[in-house]
Amino acid sequence: MKLLVMAPDSSYRLMTFGFFLLLLSPIAAGDGSSTACRNDFPMVKVKKWVNGDEKEPLFGLNAAFGPILPEELKQAQRLPANFLEPATGCSPSSSKLPGSIALVLRGDCDYTTKARVAQEGGSAALVMINTEDGLPKMGCANITMLSIKIHVITVSKSAGLDLKKSITDGIQVELLIYSPNRPIVDYSVVFLWMMSVGTVVSATLWSDIVGSEEYYEPSNQLSPKESDSGANDDGILHITMGMHSCILSFILSKSKDFGQTTVKLPIVGKITILSLVVLIICLVFAIVWAATRKKSFSWIGQDILGIFMMISVLQLARLPNIKVATALLCCAFVYDIFWVFLSPYIFHDSVMVAVARGNNSGGESIPMLLRFPKLSDPYYGYNMIGYGDILFPGLLVTFSHRFDKAHGKSGANGYFLWLIIGYGSGLFFTYLSLYLMAGRGQPALLYLVPCTLGTCVLLGLKREELDLLWDHGDDSGQQRAPSPSTSDCT
Known part of the structure; x- marks a missing residue:
């Protein structure tokens, strides 16, 4: 009788413990691969090479979804950049760009849709070019953001149009994306x-x-x-x-x-x-x-x-x-x-x-x-x-x-x-x-x-x-x- 009383209590505790482990698993992972929705939009630095020559870096904002970008330059990967077809990245029939950074224009669909299309094409990251002044914050549109496993950032209109012109002209463009921490106090x-x-x-x-x-x-x-x-x-x-x-x-x-x-x-x-x-x-x-x-x-x-x-x-x-x-x-x-x-x-x-x-x-x-x-x-x-x-x-x-x-x-x-x-x-x-x-x-x-x-x-x-x-x-x-x-x- 004593065992029959304790068994349900033990099962309840075990189930509760397992449930909390499931909830905390993305946090406990700690490997920067969490796809949970974040409240902040950290700055992003984008190093750029045109035909092998390094140019002035670009700056953008990280999306509230997708994996967290590396903080150190040595942890980031230099990859070729190309535009999806169509350029808005809203169509499932977009071009496949395996092992590259996909570029899309803002508009026609939400951010997570563009990210999923680029991800299905094998892209390692998505750079959205804003078509208006400023840098929009890409928040979490819906629960489907949990399926996004690639880095997603946004860059300004002027920087993005320069990228677009170079790629349209057939010039090779390579990008390296990372998110270094800002110093607490800048001595200048x-x-x-x-x-x-x-x-x-x-x-x-x-x-x-x-x-x-x-x-x-x-x-x-x-x-x-x-x-x-x-x-x-x-x-x-x-x-x-x-x-x-x-x-x-x-x-x-x-x-x-x-x-x-x-x-x-x-x-x-x-x-x-x-x-x-x-x-x-x-x-x-x-x-x-x-x-x-x-x-x-x-x-x-x-x-x-x-x-x-x-x-x-x-x-x-x-x-x-x-x-x-x-x-x-x-x-x-x-x-x-x-x-x-x-x-x-x-x-x-x-x-x-x-x-x-x-x-x-x-x-x-x-x-x-x-x-x-x-x-x-x-x-x-x-x-x-x-x-x-x-x-x-x-x-x-x-x-x-x-x-x-x-x-x-x-x-x-x-x-x-x-x-x-x-x-x-x-x-x-x-x-x-x-x-x-x-x-x-x-x-x-x-x-x-x-x-x-x-x-x-x-x-x-x-x-x-x-x-x-x-x-x-x-x-x-x-x-x-x-x-x-x-x-x-x-």
Whole structure:
């Protein structure tokens, strides 16, 4: 009787154990051959050879079904690539491509149907070419995805059309597909941090560097004052473009004699020879950048032009006090958060990220950002920061420097040094959050505004100078002598 009671219990436990083993078998296998549906779409790197010559690699997305791609280059296999017939890969009568990588165009049927057709033809992998901009994520359409045993990826329209043209022209194309892991932190972000902080510091100290503030009026007038040499500048054209004005003011700070000789040009009128020469150099630089803007090295010219432009803007646009700074930065704070985090729910994309990168499917647009290549990322790409993330906090930093000079402050007793530290810290927190959130675009002002404006307000409260900062004059060039009540900041 005792045995009869125990037998059903033992059978139940055995059946339950077997059932869980069956469920866990794909996970327990651990050999990368699981065909279960995954939730992620890892990046894929595709090395390409055309007639035996290695070309620039392509990049794509792995499908949520099929086996997992190898992470190491040595584990991947170099195979010939050919198009299925028909090119959409939806028909069971498609051509057989044993031991090769099948290429198909997006459309006419779901992803798993294309994968099964390629698999039945003996293909080792399937590369789907997107017919629209962007990279679609190939999710699991139905339970039949469990029967797919080949690697399935998608590549962009431009990369795929280049492949199609080469194969159509009878050129041999070979591909090697693998999915290397990205580093947790790309060390090149340090260089972008240095560029951003350096731009703010340079713009703030530019008047000290060139030895005079006369080239930049704090008012709305963009022309310089009469020169210290006493020469009459009436009728002479003064150009205040970013790169041109920075170079010209730096040269003139070394020797005023360079800017004395003038020449009269048709339509333009009188202009100094030095200004004309610098203008020609700047125009040539800008034209060369525009002609090579799609090259891999174009970021250098873009950053140089952007840095000069921001130095010029931060010299011309000046905040009178932190009352204006608070209104401006708080509005920018909310604006940045909305267009980065909330706009995807309305426009199906982060508008701020798209604008900053210069994305525009309808044509050309100017990317409003500094960028630096990701040196340790196998998928390349760039670390980026928008101009607004430098200009808005930079306005407050430049104000703090002028405030320190007007009240005889310097070093740790002033505000400039602490705001630079705050700006650098804000950028650090921005990049930290970027990596913690798996590369999702971050509104930098979310971190920069508290670290700069917050630092200024807290220091003002601690030093009992907040009223002075809040109601400071328009800084029209008249500096106030330091008083005993404001010179002691400890």
